[in-house]
Amino acid sequence: MATRSYADAVEHLNTLQSNAAVLDAIRASGGGRASNKAFEETVEYLERIGYSPSDLNTLNVIHITGTKGKGSTSAFTESIIRSCRPTWKTGLYTSPHLVAVRERIRINGAPIPESEFAKYFFEVWDRLQQNTKRASEETSIMPGYFRFLTILAFHAFLQLGVDATILEVGVGGTYDSTNIVPKPVATGITALGLDHVHVLGKTIPEIAWQKGGIYKKDVPALTVEQPVEGLAVLRERAAELGASEFAVVPTIPELFTTTLAGLAGAHQVQNASLAVHLAHAFFNSRQKKATEQLLPITFIQGLKNTRWPGRCQTVVDPQRDGLTWFLDGAHTLESLDCCTKWITSPGVIVQASGKTGSRVLIFNCTSGRSGSSFLAKIRDTIASQLRLHQIDESADTFFDRVIFCTNLTYADGHYKGDLTNNTISQTDLVSLNLQEQLATAWSDLIPSFPKSNTHVLPTVEHAINKVREVNQASKPLSVLVTGSLHLVGGVIEVAGLSEVAL
Template identity: 30%
Template sequence: MATMEFAQHHKKIMPPSSRYEAAMKALSSLITKKKRGDGSKRTEKFDQMFRYLQALELDQQCITELKIIHIAGTKGKGSTCAFSEAILRECGLQTGLFTSPHLMDVRERYRLNGSDISREKFLMYFWECWHQLEEKTTKDLPMPSLFQFLTLLAFKIFLTEKDLPMPSLFQFLTLLAFKIFLTEKVDVAILEVGLGGRLDSTNVVKEPVVCGITSLGMDHTEILGDTIAKIASEKAGIFKSKVPAFTVPQLPEAMSVLNDRASTLSIPLEVAKPLSPNMLKGVHLGLAGHHQFTNAGLAVAICRCWLQRTGRLNFFPNDNEVLPEAFLKGLWTACLFGRAQIVHDKQDNCPETPEIGNGSGNLVFYLDGAHTPESMEVCARWFSSAARDDLYSPLENGHFEKTNCQKNFKNENNYRVLNKVSQNVFLFNCMEVRDPHVLFPQLINICAANGIHFSKALFVPSISTYHKVDSGAPIVSFDITQDVSWQFTLQKIWEKIIHGKKNSALDGFDNSERYAGLPTWELLSEGLSQKCDPANQKFTCSAVIPSLPMAIKSLRDCVKESPSLRLQVLVTGSLHLVGDVLKLLKR
């Protein structure tokens, strides 16, 4: 059945909202575990991707026509992809961008010419891919074990189409990206690796135009390896013969691995220099933070190479130190939710939500999905700089109006906060595989060195779950029955770091009973106006709140009850948490 026939078929049987909910339910059915897997079946799943492409009648020649830019890394790969897409779009090219994860709506993963794919187009391509794969796979077929797989291979017993299970969530989303970009006939497709590189679903691309690897660090060690060298080896798996590769300054152990892989393939590996402010001619980067100069430098090198290899040299002059106007405009307009993002919770651009109230100009959210030691350090430096400065420039902080992907954000005028008492609040959650003993000191020490201290730390569970894909609509739930034992663990670690590990009063620290009731703005105000007294077991500088909507409501109520108070809230530790906050703020 053709694409348009699929679309018309689904239009007839259900309204748009129901069709979208049905698509989200279908996507959720592809998640077989409540938590991320351990990577034990990555090889088999990667091999399956080629068969899924065949099922969708997509061959390597089709994929090559997309003229792909493939980018891996630990930190900054999403930002580098966003810069690259914006630059090439400003050069007049039709662009497709595939990134992960999404924060509010799965359609964020697919940008066409700078805008998230429309619901209508998403549904059209989604159901076509879904039905094509459903017809050629067996539902609920278990994945063969590695031994079974190798045995079949040894005896040349090849699985039939009907022995192929439906793809996992990320496999399907990657396949959908190829389908969308090919049908939309983009000039260039920028693909962000999901996890690792060598066995990532995006690595079915055999002939990209250029590859890039951003800053490397320790993340997903249970899957990618427990050393920086092992992780670098996985990332270098995207390198291809005869395809130029670029990276940024790396740790020596990582750089050695990348060089060895490039040498084995006989390909050039160039280390891109971070951009200097002088090269920008007064233009500010669209993504905030000093680290973005490194990501922008990599994006510029990648785009220059892409233009050269595709015969579009007219966009770039011979002088490499002078950036073309299109490059400057792309660097200025690039945007990416949840990375060093500032949101003013203003009443005039935040509609009333009965359950959690509405916005106030005295509440500012600083959102960054940092969740590794390296990214937490970058986040701390960014927040320290942003929170210290009372003058908020829409240009410097990336909050000028962007029709590309931030069309719901209003242009905010420069203003200076006068006669306000500013307090910093820490709103945090992270996955249990993360180590808060490492994350918290990085943040606390860097902020303190810059004169930034937190009056209150709030630990909350996220709303989003790993085992469900929702429609992006805000879910306002005051469910306080969730298990918050992990949040109390986070709180205890935080208190020990703040008050000193040797403080004997912390040995029996347990605030669970104290905060078992419904939290109010008074609970938050307590930490803002009173000091902790560990000797008497009085810890007012932190709290566990069992519901994120409760936490947002408490923050809003607090600034309403105290007009002279201005709260600067750093939201970090998890992209899930950042996305949930954005949903609740109606962004």
């Protein structure tokens, strides 16, 4: 290759994505082999680039999973540790990204620079291309997209000599590719969302068994309050795997009055509470106790400084007066409920004095999920919250316009490189089948809503252009973007919000 730039790295990385047809086949088969082989294959890929799993213990890992809130908890935990130990170097590995894939690998809270991402990317790529010896011929020479990024993160963190690593599980826990760290310093499980039972087609005990697979021998095993049947399984898994302790951490009351500006929403208090306890477990395990206090000033400062873009985030448009974006990648019934409660809190998107401007909803959801139930959840939660706060508005007229668009980034039919998504059926993209279904569902839900104010659009850029048309009026405009983190990332990219949002 003539060059080995960040763009080149992203282009190579995108070739490792599974296409929509492959994913459909995996889902149809129950996904068994794809997940069950992830652990052993990831170990093999790691060894092929020159490491053993035991090398990962030097990264001092806090491993976090759950069905909701795991990313936020990871961000809180990293920020607390950085606040307590400002001279340390921290590593944070999360997914998905919003605008740039390098967001998944953060050093001291910031996305790894493009030059370093490219450097470490091609070091891993070349080693895998050169060392093709495999235990099984069924194992592909190159790992899939997420597995490659996991190996890349491990390589980057080891090369950079991070002092503490916060590792967010991709999917599940037991078989996830992040679970190859033999002895993390602490492990934590966030809420087991009840609506994932329907989405994943599994029971709470089955989900809990998977998540509990991150617990390790002689390592603290923490979790938050869970459904009774899920908690029992987590307790059993902790005992089975030999955890040094199993603790159900309580919500910390003081956090309800702590302004978590970077991560708004009352539901974040539980995530922040788990992060506080994980940080204490981390310092205690390293015999470098942070403090006797549960919430010292360094912890509070770390929580306040946490930024996690695309989750209950308010962004004032830097280029257009009167335009404010409300960004939340909620993609389950429970997370949409939390999102809607956030925006209908007085002073966020509504005022006790009544409506003072226009509001737009931009929505999309992943194919296969029930869009109509998601939209019903938004509408019903708005109605109940307006009544709760005694705001004289109707849920049916809360939004002046609704836009249903695909996650395709640009009007000329392409994604930004980092946002390329081969997992979506091209047929669905071209036909706008899902978006038309969403529009029909919205019309059925609110028959009085003007059809002229319901827009089905092919790309994020089309959606942004429609918002800018509306924004030409003199009154304030509030835009809620939700239903998909990929959609939120596309909006940040196309609307030019990166400098203020990320």
